[in-house]
Amino acid sequence: MEITRFAPSPNGSLHLGHAYAAIVAHDIAMARGGQFIVRLEDIDGARSRPELATEFAEDLAWLGLEWDAVPAQSTRLASYADAAERLRAAGVLYPCTCTRAEIAAAATVHGPEGPVYPGTCRGRSVDPTGAAWRLDVAKAMELAGPLSWEDELASIQRARPDLLGDVVLVRKDAPASYHLAATLDDAADGVTLVTRGRDLFAASHVHRLLQHLLDLPVPRWHHNPLLLDESGEKLAKRRGSTSLADRRKAGEDGAALAQALREQRFPAGISLG
Template identity: 50%
Template sequence: MTEITRFAPSPTGPLHLGHAFSAVQAAAHGALMLRIEDIDRSRCRPAHVAGILCDLAWLGLAPAAFLLQSEARPRHRAALDLLRQRGLLYACTCTRGQVEAAAAPHEGETRAYPGTCRGRSPPADMPFAWRLDLAATGLPMVQEWEDLATGRQQGRADAAGDPIIWRKDDWPAYHFACVLDDAAQGVTLVVRGRDLAEATPLQRLLQALLGLPAPRYLHHRLLLNAAGKRLAKRDRAETLASLGALGVRGADLAARLAALPPVGPDLLASAAAAGSVHSLQDQPRKGV
């Protein structure tokens, strides 16, 4: 059976080499679907959607299907209503600062939501989010999944406490939309960076709760900048568009990235001379 994979960027900035590696690896492992995760309405821009499409075409990738996540909002809302009818949600008015103050974690620990709003009714006219009452689901908090990179894995779905599944701005939260859209697109293999592996236990629980198929996973190695940090938009990582402007051929870059094994130490991406493909060499990630 042919695997169905997906590439799911957020249009909050231009794509960089790390995005290209993930997209190419996803395409190498199955029929590639594209999903533009544009539900963060304050940060997403239509211009970046067009840029993503151009970058994928430059790499020579042609996704089999395309989903704009914001257009799936009615489907997300219907799933929310079902969970409300089952009595599995409660309204939460807490701010991020209040959660951090109440959780009082030690340095390096996860800020788990302490359940402050469970059993309370929100004040009238006060914005609130919907949280999932994990204890009420009756599902085991330790969830397992198959990872092609690391084998059978498990983790706790309640590491951060009861999760928000619908935000105060009336849009679905990432985990909720992600599992619903993976199912809608028929994804059988989720290919993504290993920095996202910690999201898997909660997503597995949501899949079980919603009666959705459970895909397999491949959490691949990361591309790092010269400082040894994961390439990120916020750090102004070099964009694919800028590489193209230097004369790099997208097809050559895609072939080079596809030839790299997805499993192994993280990779150091160092800029080479204009017109050439980046030099990629194995570089153990600090702390790994």
């Protein structure tokens, strides 16, 4: 049975980009006689707003979607700590105190997510108190050997986690980074098809490596196109993209909007790319 998921962060209202992502995941699961689940990624400290959980549920119901709720990330902190300890014991995690500015200044390579960490703290003595913990990608890849993963739209991929460098798995300000938390959560929830935007395609290289290191099941992936605004940028909360809640409260027909998104009939100024 195909199990897909939609995993929003409650740090701002949902917009059309979220609606499109949720509809893609929902419709694939329904077409295959599967299950569509919704999970809150709510470990982003003070930015997480618990009251948005209700708003999200109202938005998805307004779109005409049906789902099963699973435990939020904030209930899974022990699993993140356990996984991090396993990776430390395997010798593939190291503490890092570098700031974003220091990394930007020292980086000589840019990858899919920006400056690639140059390994400043790798191999040196660092006080772990208050430090982030990074994955030693070279050592992890040596332990894992060649790996591959499958995207439904882009076919079989050779895993290249080195493209992102030594990513952070345990943040200074949160129990886990997106890479570690999402990988563990998808395994715990039995997700068989990870649907998300093309902007996260490169992250799947890292997630495939983590699945191997932590003995997790390997799903398939489906990286769909993104909704773009008139400037060619993806829709984002921080740029004030019109929220679903505002559309819903203004009396717009949610089911009709969902059908328009399925048919790729987007509002003026919005395109798929």
